[in-house]
Amino acid sequence: MTNATIPLSQRQAPPAEALRIRRPVESGWMSGFVDCACQLAAATNRRAAHHIVTWPEGEYELDTDNASRTYIDDPVRVLWRASDLAEHAVVVCTYQCSESTATVAVALYDTTGVAQDAGWSWRVQDGTLQVSGDIDPGGELEYPIAFSSSGSQTHTATGAGVAPRPLIIPAAARGGMVEARLTPTKCRILSVSVWELYTLQVEA
Amino acid sequence: MANAFTDLAVAGDDLPIQQVVIPGATVEADNWQRVLNTLANVHAYGQSVRVSQGFRETLKYNGNATITNSWRIPLQSTAHTAVRVWCHCRTANAGPKIRAHSTTAADSVDINPGLAFAWQSSSALTVTSGLDYEDVYLSIVGNAGGAEVEIKEVAIEVVPLTTPLAASVVGDFVPSGASTNGADYALTASRLQDVAHSIGDLLERPRAMMCWAAPTSTVATYIGTGGVSALEPGYRSLLFPFRTLGLASAKSVIYWRVTADATDDGEVFLRGLDGRVLARQDITAGTGTSWYAEDVYLERAQPPSVDIDRPTAPMWIDQSTDGDGASLATISAFSVWGP
Numbered sequence A: 001m002t003n004a005t006i007p008l009s010q011r012q013a014p015p016a017e018a019l020r021i022r023r024p025v026e027s028g029w030m031s032g033f034v035d036c037a038c039q040l041a042a043a044t045n046r047r048a049a050h051h052i053v054t055w056p057e058g059e060y061e062l063d064t065d066n067a068s069r070t071y072i073d074d075p076v077r078v079l080w081r082a083s084d085l086a087e088h089a090v091v092v093c094t095y096q097c098s099e100s101t102a103t104v105a106v107a108l109y110d111t112t113g114v115a116q117d118a119g120w121s122w123r124v125q126d127g128t129l130q131v132s133g134d135i136d137p138g139g140e141l142e143y144p145i146a147f148s149s150s151g152s153q154t155h156t157a158t159g160a161g162v163a164p165r166p167l168i169i170p171a172a173a174r175g176g177m178v179e180a181r182l183t184p185t186k187c188r189i190l191s192v193s194v195w196e197l198y199t200l201q202v203e204a
Numbered sequence B: 001m002a003n004a005f006t007d008l009a010v011a012g013d014d015l016p017i018q019q020v021v022i023p024g025a026t027v028e029a030d031n032w033q034r035v036l037n038t039l040a041n042v043h044a045y046g047q048s049v050r051v052s053q054g055f056r057e058t059l060k061y062n063g064n065a066t067i068t069n070s071w072r073i074p075l076q077s078t079a080h081t082a083v084r085v086w087c088h089c090r091t092a093n094a095g096p097k098i099r100a101h102s103t104t105a106a107d108s109v110d111i112n113p114g115l116a117f118a119w120q121s122s123s124a125l126t127v128t129s130g131l132d133y134e135d136v137y138l139s140i141v142g143n144a145g146g147a148e149v150e151i152k153e154v155a156i157e158v159v160p161l162t163t164p165l166a167a168s169v170v171g172d173f174v175p176s177g178a179s180t181n182g183a184d185y186a187l188t189a190s191r192l193q194d195v196a197h198s199i200g201d202l203l204e205r206p207r208a209m210m211c212w213a214a215p216t217s218t219v220a221t222y223i224g225t226g227g228v229s230a231l232e233p234g235y236r237s238l239l240f241p242f243r244t245l246g247l248a249s250a251k252s253v254i255y256w257r258v259t260a261d262a263t264d265d266g267e268v269f270l271r272g273l274d275g276r277v278l279a280r281q282d283i284t285a286g287t288g289t290s291w292y293a294e295d296v297y298l299e300r301a302q303p304p305s306v307d308i309d310r311p312t313a314p315m316w317i318d319q320s321t322d323g324d325g326a327s328l329a330t331i332s333a334f335s336v337w338g339p
Helices: A027-044 B027-043 B189-204
Strands: A049-054 A075-082 A090-098 A103-110 A114-122 A145-147 A177-185 A189-195 B051-055 B071-074 B082-091 B097-102 B106-113 B116-123 B134-140 B147-157 B206-211 B241-242 B249-260 B266-274 B279-284 B291-295 B312-320 B330-338
Touching: A027 B027, A027 B189, A049 B206, A075 A189, A075 B051, A075 B082, A075 B147, A090 A103, A090 A177, A103 A189, A103 B134, A177 A189, B027 B189, B051 B206, B071 B147, B071 B206, B071 B330, B082 B097, B082 B106, B082 B134, B134 B147, B249 B266, B249 B279, B279 B291, B291 B330
Parallel strands: A049 B051
Antiparallel strands: A049 A189, A075 A177, A090 A145, A090 A189, A103 A114, A103 A177, B051 B147, B071 B134, B082 B116, B082 B147, B097 B106, B097 B134, B206 B330, B241 B312, B249 B291, B249 B330, B266 B279, B266 B312
């Protein structure tokens, strides 16, 4: 079985002087064309979305008793056109979180709201979500920005779970617009980055 | 075997294969066609969504409004002439529309929000071919009745190409749509050089990283909390990761739209997570609102890896003053992109 291998580092095309009339084209140059094509398609131009959530000015109390938490738990939807090469998508999130019951559920949908991957959750109780409130020595509530990642260890199961993993992009969804949906509870999401993975790639 | 251009979807099984390139053996036409198809796919389809941004209460209107800040969107090549705007939005009553505008091309298209939140997309919005970028902004129209219109998420993508390109319309990228390639056809030196040039050209195409714009508008937002406007000095929450992809010396660019303080000089920064300055720009007092451009060198980012297999370089936007804390220079939009 032969597979395309994907160099992660960028490759230059064979130089013009190597490609002249009456000069044999060496297999090394031909292999260089193949490397460049694979690298461009599946590494450099592998798709990503960097999503910033803009909030109104003012303080945010992240507990359940404060009226200002309207919108805190609104899902954040990150839309991108999945490539035909995409098999998985890494999800990275920055957030502020204050309670031990906080969670962020992550799943994949199409633009009509049909679930493509039931996904998983970051949870404080599992240690995958960090509580960051009530730590200011001055006594006032502050919410330092924390950071969670799905990691890049891929899995094949699409059933809902709690262990973070890259989202699975089903073959039928590739080429179309897909939505990574992050549904927080008692957590304020500030930014989300999503980028595609392609499992045939290797370090070169 | 001509490149049909209607079959450019490149999945894993369509990529060219290194193992069949064997010294002394004939170049396989099928594998060479995979190279051409893959390059054509990268050019026509190959890049990410340009804008991805969410708003909480800050794009909520009960009247007509123009959102005065624009996104500066890198264009894939001069052959790409349109973008498509997606909004996750709703309206309280039918009638109002969200209008997307391209500043240079002076085109506009409408998005029709429904009564419940859902993704809605525009038709193709023409952008100016020949520039590296287009500035796109939104407005709310047809809302004299004062219906509540709210946008929670925006995404803007470059419309992929679906028809073959004429020769030489995209600089050094040589379209392969009209070429013939197959067994018994000579693989000419000039053809190989065309492909080499195409690869070189594609390596320089902008790979969008981040396009952000503050939701300032001509009217106040509906909710009384007040819309956040620009990034004031010290605002540091716009943390975002770059994928470095082992590009040891890649140079990217940041465009920032900054409003200068009336009387005090200031400066703005793009920093790595450790505080290292990746790009900076002096802002002279009294110069109003302008776009500035600066080079960004990713190798300075010293990425603390958030993901071992996929190195990233978290960065954040920072603003500072001239040292006395007096400058109130503010960033109202920025875009970062590079090869």
